[in-house]
Amino acid sequence: MRFDQVYITSTGVYFPGEPVGNDDIDRYIAPINALSPRIKRRILGENGIVTRHYAIDDQGRSTHTCAALAANAVRACLNGGGEAALADIDLLAAATSSGDLILPGFANMLQAELRAPAMTTASHHGVCASGMAALQHAALALQHGQHRQALVAAAEFPSRLFKRSRFAPAGYDADFDAHFLRWMLSDGAGAWRLSARPGEGLSLKLEHLHLKSFSGELPLCMQAGQAPDGRLWGDHEDFTAADAAGAMLLRQDIRLLPQLFDVATHEYVKLAQSGAIDPASIDHFLCHYSSERFAPVVERCLQLAQLDIPREKWYSNLKFRGNLGSASIFTMLDDFLRERKPKPGDNILLFVPESGRFTVAFALLKVVDATAPTHA
Numbered sequence: 155m156r157f158d159q160v161y162i163t164s165t166g167v168y169f170p171g172e173p174v175g176n177d178d179i180d181r182y183i184a185p186i187n188a189l190s191p192r193i194k195r196r197i198l199g200e201n202g203i204v205t206r207h208y209a210i211d212d213q214g215r216s217t218h219t220c221a222a223l224a225a226n227a228v229r230a231c232l233n234g235g236g237e238a239a240l241a242d243i244d245l246l247a248a249a250t251s252s253g254d255l256i257l258p259g260f261a262n263m264l265q266a267e268l269r270a271p272a273m274t275t276a277s278h279h280g281v282c283a284s285g286m287a288a289l290q291h292a293a294l295a296l297q298h299g300q301h302r303q304a305l306v307a308a309a310e311f312p313s314r315l316f317k318r319s320r321f322a323p324a325g326y327d328a329d330f331d332a333h334f335l336r337w338m339l340s341d342g343a344g345a346w347r348l349s350a351r352p353g354e355g356l357s358l359k360l361e362h363l364h365l366k367s368f369s370g371e372l373p374l375c376m377q378a379g380q381a382p383d384g385r386l387w388g389d390h391e392d393f394t395a396a397d398a399a400g401a402m403l404l405r406q407d408i409r410l411l412p413q414l415f416d417v418a419t420h421e422y423v424k425l426a427q428s429g430a431i432d433p434a435s436i437d438h439f440l441c442h443y444s445s446e447r448f449a450p451v452v453e454r455c456l457q458l459a460q461l462d463i464p465r466e467k468w469y470s471n472l473k474f475r476g477n478l479g480s481a482s483i484f485t486m487l488d489d490f491l492r493e494r495k496p497k498p499g500d501n502i503l504l505f506v507p508e509s510g511r512f513t514v515a516f517a518l519l520k521v522v523d524a525t526a527p528t529h530a
Contacts, residue, residue, distance in 0.1 A: 163353030166231030173205035202446030206340035206476030224309035281510035309343035340476030344484025
């Protein structure tokens, strides 16, 4: 889907607390059985994550809400503009996998946390690509003139699902699929401000956005709410029984992940063949992957398609931010802009694969400066 007049004019992030190194994880995400340390060493050895952030203290108590994480990212995005800056926003689109309440929607909770004035809201619930769905919602609204200014925010707070007291009900011994994500996911939030016009200084023009789900064709890979025996959380006798059966644990079947990369490669090839993406013109490639182990897999898939992007053009903040799910690409872009300082005319390709039930998202951005010429 092509866009003509949608710009990201500012970005912001928020990470709770100090960075937590690998040696300190057990203070927050404690081992629960003899298998835990071995799984932990294996996963940390593969994912390449060195530090991450948690919105819980070492007693397992929450230091923030998920809405507060997102609100702090929004404030950073607005450069501390507060109520005056919020008055210019007429659409708030927000995404998360781990909101504070089952309902109402996360965008409404974020609006309340910000004490923002009346505006249109849109809540997107899912896994990694839900943030891109929120971006698409806001971009379409601006493209069609329905709104002037929009905020898109994504936040995740998975650590409260992984602390020992929450993760291991009495008598329950978690399987590998549930263990796996405890050392993969992190807490934090990111936000982007969208406008129908470029802002002062550098802006990012949204050229193309592609978001497609394959949930009707491929099996369930990552989920919370279904016990190993297949029963859904709401079908147990009560919530305690659902918890004891493991229905409330977050699981990922890593055996299915190769199918995600296959699907993503096919979509990438289609976009290149249609002219939506020209790999040769990409200056920067921001790829969301959950583990450094998968970076060579993505690279090999692109090479096999003969549409590869050289590794020197890649950027990821996984090593020092961890995997932030739907917020990953939001925080990645913010870190990238500060570290790499792209030039007007540069093309940035964002890639977000989601393993929930397999969704693929690509977004093409062009760096623009209203006061400076661009190169081809």
